[in-house]
Amino acid sequence: MEKLPERAWLGVVSAAHVRIGVRHGFAQVQHGKRSGLDRLRRGDGFVHCSPTEEMGGRVPLRAFTALGVVVDDESFQAEQVMAPGSSFRPFRRLVDDEPVQPLALEEVRDRLALTASANWGYRLRRGLVPLDPQDFALLAGLVLGAVPA
Template identity: 35%
Template sequence: MSVSAPSFGAMTYWINTVSRGHVLRGVAGGFTQANHGRPHMLRRMERDDWIVFYSPKTDYPDGDRLQAFTALGRVCDDEVYQEDFDPQFQPYRRRMEFIPCAETPIRPLLDQLTFIEDTSRWGFRFRSGVFSIDQHDFDVIRAAMTQ
């Protein structure tokens, strides 16, 4: 199903920093997790918010460096749920609707993204895991991933 990002409304645009391996599992399963399965940031999200997935590595914790946007999707539920498949790890998740897109390196976009305050230290912003961005930055990334 093709979904276009509306240009109106009170939605929030997010970046979720996740290894590509974890992103691909989420795309296949129609969900996202954040901050190693913790619920806090997921609870801040609303239905129809958009999430861009940034992957610093191919896999966590020891994957190769990637530094690319790897998926794009929209939150399609109203609340966080907890997965109960392993007594040792019961992560919190949100249901997602992903759109077709191409993996896109971040470096060519650095000068266009306003959330990057210092291009010599651009990776620092992603250390928080999940953070909101403005519509301009979302549109820049979406255009690069869907052209």
Template identity: 45%
Template sequence: MCEVRQGTGKTRNADAILSGVDRERVSPSTPGPKEGLPGGCPFPSDGDAGPESGKQRYWIGVVSASHVQRGVQGGFAQMCHGKSAPLRRMQSGDWLVYYSPRTEMGGGEPLQAFTAIGRVVDDHVYEYAMSATFVPFRRNIEYVPCREARIVDLLDRLCITRGKRNWGYPFRTGHFEIDREDFLTIAEAMHADLG
């Protein structure tokens, strides 16, 4: 249930989007070349952003803030209750932004903020025994300095949320790809040092 991107059709190029050549967004009522990203956003590449392409991709992981902090302190990503699939979709050099709906898993205070941002540093997905009965998968991430950014302040600026009454729906998947423009908007709001 963690995957949003489906199929392998032709997609749109992030550089064209950022240069203003292709700024018109595909809305749910307007058929477009591909509606695989949440909210009908274009994919960030021309279909060649797989592991062999060397192109960066951009991801959102949905994790409680307390678990995000453990990951930041330990330099790892873990999501979707320890499943390996979301971690395997990411490649070395990809960027991950964490969105935290709440401060604690299964409770805590509502937060609804982007809470960390980092880059996948290698191609290793590994198991880590947290207890005798829970051995989740992890991936090494190099986190960058940033601040929390409330999503409510970005709803009208992000393709994944703009004009959407039920903007939170894609976040329920736990892990999904976003386009480069949304990634840069989030990173700017977080005052992230992307180096």
């Protein structure tokens, strides 16, 4: 990653789904809804935070699991076959993610603007929230080993 983006976002997605997105170069949030993704712009930073390993899982993970930059100009709708005769058409954005080792939220909680206010966790229920670019820089430095200029 060459430089700090002007804007950044945090997507809340299970770690298993994050790995699928990273492998195929996309981000999908809010169960495939378009509205949130349409707010992203090319060059925005994007961080995935995974509350659990599996969607609906009961064992907490609470870790940052991917970090990258949005590389397209608009949302697109994918066709995902679920079972014979049924499909799911989620909206996605192309994201160039860097491979990272999961970073526990608890390790950096006291250093993030994201977690500075009381009841900060309620915001994450939206599935996609703006992230302070300085938080993005801090996370990039910790998970990638170097803070962008």
